[in-house]
Amino acid sequence: MKKIIISAVARNGVIGKSSGEMPWHSKEEFSHFKSTTLGFPIIMGRKTFDALGEPLKKRLNIVLTRNMNTKFSSPEVIIFDSLQNAYDFCSTKGFEKIFVIGGAEIYKQAMTSVDELLISYMKFNAEGDVYFPEIDLNVWEVKSIDSRNEFDIYTYIRKN
Numbered sequence: 001m002k003k004i005i006i007s008a009v010a011r012n013g014v015i016g017k018s019s020g021e022m023p024w025h026s027k028e029e030f031s032h033f034k035s036t037t038l039g040f041p042i043i044m045g046r047k048t049f050d051a052l053g054e055p056l057k058k059r060l061n062i063v064l065t066r067n068m069n070t071k072f073s074s075p076e077v078i079i080f081d082s083l084q085n086a087y088d089f090c091s092t093k094g095f096e097k098i099f100v101i102g103g104a105e106i107y108k109q110a111m112t113s114v115d116e117l118l119i120s121y122m123k124f125n126a127e128g129d130v131y132f133p134e135i136d137l138n139v140w141e142v143k144s145i146d147s148r149n150e151f152d153i154y155t156y157i158r159k160n
């Protein structure tokens with residue numbers, strides 16, 4: 001099972017605001033995110049789920065929280081108390097790939113276990129105080145770059 005981080009990062013490294021609000025709205029990027037993740041499990045931190053407000057359709061929504069007593073309004077959401085437990089669950093279900101969709105806390109922890117990073121670098125700076133973690137180029141190499149109007153999609157794989 002391939003584990004992939006997917007994120008949209010502004011030119012200044014911002015991915016969000018601690019208030020939970022999205023710092024930008026890009027239909028083009030959202031459409032890329034949707035078509036890439038559709039049909040696969042998406043793993044996210046509790047704060048990202050709170051910011052979304054509801055599960056994303058046609059994907060298995062997995063939320064990580066350290067408080068397993070947390071009650072989510074949506075019955076379709078599955079919760080786990082660790083990234084590893086979420087991976088184990090998905091692998092028993094036979095998924096070909098899973099996506100780690102954020103936020104910063106979860107990206108930071110998942111960097112050591114995922115196989116690929118799929119980063120949309122937006123062609124503008126954004127206001128915010130939540131940042132994507134540093135990508136260590138001793139560990140990761142760029143496999144491909146796909147240019148779109150509002151962003152460039154970099155695919156990183158692990159160096160041998």
Ligand SMILES: NC(=O)c1ccc[n+]([C@@H]2O[C@H](COP(=O)([O-])OP(=O)(O)OC[C@H]3O[C@@H](n4cnc5c(N)ncnc54)[C@H](OP(=O)(O)O)[C@@H]3O)[C@@H](O)[C@H]2O)c1
Nearest residue numbers: 008016017045046047048064065066081102103104105106
């Ligand atoms: N641009 C993008 O691509 C993108 C994507 C996603 C999110 N974002 C932005 O990122 C921001 C949210 O990021 P964030 O770093 O503040 O929060 P986050 O990573 O979404 O969620 C953090 C929460 O996840 C849970 N958690 C963390 N580590 C865990 C572990 N090892 N086991 C179990 N649960 C764990 C904890 O929940 P509990 O407190 O419930 O225990 C923690 O408070 C928002 O602004 C959002 O808009 C941007």
